[in-house]
Amino acid sequence: MSPSTRHEFQSRPSAARRWESAALWLFRTATYVILICGALVFGNIVFKGSKTVFTTTAPFINVPFFTEAPESLYVFDYQGQKREMGDREFRAFKATHPEAKDIKAESYVYSAGGIFPCIVGTVLLVLGSMIIALTLGVSAAVYLSEYAKQGRAVTLIRLAILNLAGVPSIVFGLFGLGLFVIYLDWNVSLLAGWFTLAFMVLPVVITASEESLKAVPKGFREGSLALGATKWQTIRKNVLPYALPGILTSSILGIARVAGETAPIMFTAAYVVRDKLPWEGLTSVSDFFFQGVMALPYHIYVVSSKIPQNEYTERVQYGTAFVFLVIVALIATCSIVLRNKLRNRYKW
Amino acid sequence: MDIKPSFTSPTSGRSIPVTPSPVGSTLIDIDHVDFFYGASQALHDINLKIEEKKVTAFIGPSGCGKSTLLRCLNRMNDLIDGTRVANGQIKIRGIDIYDPSVDVIELRKRVGMVFQKSNPFPKSIYENITYGLRLQGRSNKSDLDAVVEKSLRGAALWDEVKDRLHSSGLGLSGGQQQRLCIARAIAVEPEVILMDEPCSALDPIATVKVEELIQELRTKFTIVIVTHNMQQAARCSDKTAFFYMGKLIEFADTRAIFMNPANAQTEAYVSGRFG
Numbered sequence: 163m164s165p166s167t168r169h170e171f172q173s174r175p176s177a178a179r180r181w182e183s184a185a186l187w188l189f190r191t192a193t194y195v196i197l198i199c200g201a202l203v204f205g206n207i208v209f210k211g212s213k214t215v216f217t218t219t220a221p222f223i224n225v226p227f228f229t230e231a232p233e234s235l236y237v238f239d240y241q242g243q244k245r246e247m248g249d250r251e252f253r254a255f256k257a258t259h260p261e262a263k264d265i266k267a268e269s270y271v272y273s274a275g276g277i278f279p280c281i282v283g284t285v286l287l288v289l290g291s292m293i294i295a296l297t298l299g300v301s302a303a304v305y306l307s308e309y310a311k312q313g314r315a316v317t318l319i320r321l322a323i324l325n326l327a328g329v330p331s332i333v334f335g336l337f338g339l340g341l342f343v344i345y346l347d348w349n350v351s352l353l354a355g356w357f358t359l360a361f362m363v364l365p366v367v368i369t370a371s372e373e374s375l376k377a378v379p380k381g382f383r384e385g386s387l388a389l390g391a392t393k394w395q396t397i398r399k400n401v402l403p404y405a406l407p408g409i410l411t412s413s414i415l416g417i418a419r420v421a422g423e424t425a426p427i428m429f430t431a432a433y434v435v436r437d438k439l440p441w442e443g444l445t446s447v448s449d450f451f452f453q454g455v456m457a458l459p460y461h462i463y464v465v466s467s468k469i470p471q472n473e474y475t476e477r478v479q480y481g482t483a484f485v486f487l488v489i490v491a492l493i494a495t496c497s498i499v500l501r502n503k504l505r506n507r508y509k510w
Numbered sequence: 511m512d513i514k515p516s517f518t519s520p521t522s523g524r525s526i527p528v529t530p531s532p533v534g535s536t537l538i539d540i541d542h543v544d545f546f547y548g549a550s551q552a553l554h555d556i557n558l559k560i561e562e563k564k565v566t567a568f569i570g571p572s573g574c575g576k577s578t579l580l581r582c583l584n585r586m587n588d589l590i591d592g593t594r595v596a597n598g599q600i601k602i603r604g605i606d607i608y609d610p611s612v613d614v615i616e617l618r619k620r621v622g623m624v625f626q627k628s629n630p631f632p633k634s635i636y637e638n639i640t641y642g643l644r645l646q647g648r649s650n651k652s653d654l655d656a657v658v659e660k661s662l663r664g665a666a667l668w669d670e671v672k673d674r675l676h677s678s679g680l681g682l683s684g685g686q687q688q689r690l691c692i693a694r695a696i697a698v699e700p701e702v703i704l705m706d707e708p709c710s711a712l713d714p715i716a717t718v719k720v721e722e723l724i725q726e727l728r729t730k731f732t733i734v735i736v737t738h739n740m741q742q743a744a745r746c747s748d749k750t751a752f753f754y755m756g757k758l759i760e761f762a763d764t765r766a767i768f769m770n771p772a773n774a775q776t777e778a779y780v781s782g783r784f785g
């Protein structure tokens with residue numbers, strides 16, 4: 163049969179066919195648009211950030227950027243040459259070059275040095291709020307789904323928790339300011355930041371935990387209780403271990419998201435700049451908890467909006483953003499690896 | 511008379527051994543029991559005596575309350591909100607198990623259960639068996655090893671799994687999983703084993719193995735088994751109770767139930783004419 167002859171299955175244009183191709187076109191375009199936006203965002207940050215983070219000479223990574231504190235950048239002409247120096251370097255330079263003593267240099271805040279204190283601060287904030295959120299969240303989830311009598315009250319509580327997830331981060335920030343910083347008088351401190359961040363992820367942790375607990379077959383609970391286990395023994399030995407992979411993954415991802423928020427920490431935990439690292443100059447253990455820290459998202463905010471912009475600030479902005487992206491990606495990867503490990507141990 | 515049953519005294523740590531009574535004496539006395547799920551009554555005036563070291567079968571059409579009654583015997587129904595035994599008493603060796611002084615934990619150690627859907631824990635075979643013992647604080651390795659072997663032998667599973675005690679219980683076949691659950695139940699040395707349709711998910715060969723196992727277990731344990739399989743009830747049990755719509759219709763020797771039932775409904779059911 164030649165292709166030109168008409169036959170039983172001859173294709174004909176029809177409305178359904180036209181809708182089919184239109185729908186396909188729409189879906190495909192939407193996907194590509196998203197891809198392009200994503201690529202632009204990441205590409206921009208990676209491209210500009212890598213100029214700060216990587217170097218062309220060995221060891222190819224801008225080590226001081228990771229290990230030093232932010233300082234002011236000084237730009238000046240010296241013997242006809244344009245020189246750029248960080249604060250400390252500039253002072254040392256002036257000390258060794260007496261003729262440069264009265265040199266007129268332009269200074270740009272935070273544009274030299276590195277972001278080590280911010281990395282440390284963010285890591286501390288993430289760890290602390292994770293511990294608090296997991297403890298509170300998992301306990302609450304266990305209570306809600308294993309102990310509490312299911313009914314209207316519990317449904318209301320769940321609803322309230324879900325609503326909490328929709329509260330804007332700035333509101334959490336103000337809440338933290340009001341409750342922890344002012345009322346409890348914790349000042350701008352790690353502790354206040356931990357609790358504010360923890361409260362913000364609690365909805366995620368509780369919802370994820372409840373879901374993971376529900377996914378554990380009822381038979382495991384009944385089997386355990388029928389052997390003479392108490393409820394808590396059952397939960398601890400025969401329910402929580404199997405729910406843990408799910409709980410951890412979602413919670414850690416939730417924390418990673420929240421760790422990127424500026425609003426909740428800007429009133430509660432973050433300092434624009436702090437000379438001491440969190441473990442320096444402590445006179446007692448409680449000092450550790452009641453100190454403010456620098457943090458990556460807040461640092462990005464500060465260098466992008468709080469200081470005069472110029473060609474030098476871009477380096478810090480994008481460098482910090484890039485490092486921050488990498489850290490968040492690392493946390494997410496860790497949580498997924500952890501989940502897969504745990505999941506392989508307990509499979510049913 | 512002032513007999514303190516072992517399951518009412520959790521304070522003493524280890525349970526007081528109960529003196530075994532002769533085969534055939536009443537172990538569980540279900541005395542005019544009404545049972546409710548919330549507002550709906552699932553059991554009406556059940557009156558039944560389960561004898562020591564005998565196999566008692568519960569039969570009846572779906573929804574007639576067999577599982578409900580079985581789950582009353584180790585108070586598994588407590589887990590469901592709104593359930594209650596409204597009237598009557600369930601007594602084990604004369605002690606009302608719904609009395610406030612009764613410790614449910616102790617009770618469940620005495621009255622083990624095997625579920626319809628086999629539910630080995632996603633742990634190793636060894637850990638599955640020792641689960642109940644560890645709950646009681648037993649952690650001596652050689653003690654546990656001995657119990658594992660004894661229980662697995664008791665459940666006719668030892669030869670099949672002795673080389674892979676530390677691999678997952680979920681790696682076993684359906685029938686082996688169910689026997690693992692039986693082994694897990696007998697490891698804590700209960701007096702009574704409740705079995706809710708233990709073979710309903712098994713193929714015929716696995717079913718035969720479990721039935722043979724029940725024949726061996728009957729010498730040591732009092733067994734109550736719910737089944738939909740008439741032949742199984744006829745083959746395995748000494749006594750059979752026929753339920754219909756939440757009522758106990760007839761309770762007698764298995765032979766009598768199947769050969770010449772007193773009640774017309776029983777006859778219709780066992781001969782396969784309804785249900």
Ligand SMILES: Nc1ncnc2c1ncn2[C@@H]1O[C@H](COP(=O)(O)OP(=O)(O)OP(=O)(O)O)[C@@H](O)[C@H]1O
Pocket residue numbers: 547550552570571572573574575576577578579590
């Ligand atoms: N959790 C529950 N809540 C409310 N009603 C229930 C519940 N479980 C069982 N019932 C009701 O109690 C009655 C007896 O149920 P039960 O499970 O004891 O029947 P069964 O004889 O075991 O049936 P099957 O042979 O299908 O297992 C049924 O009418 C059932 O709908």
Ligand SMILES: [Mg+2]
Pocket residue numbers: 576577578706736
């Ligand atoms: Mg049933």
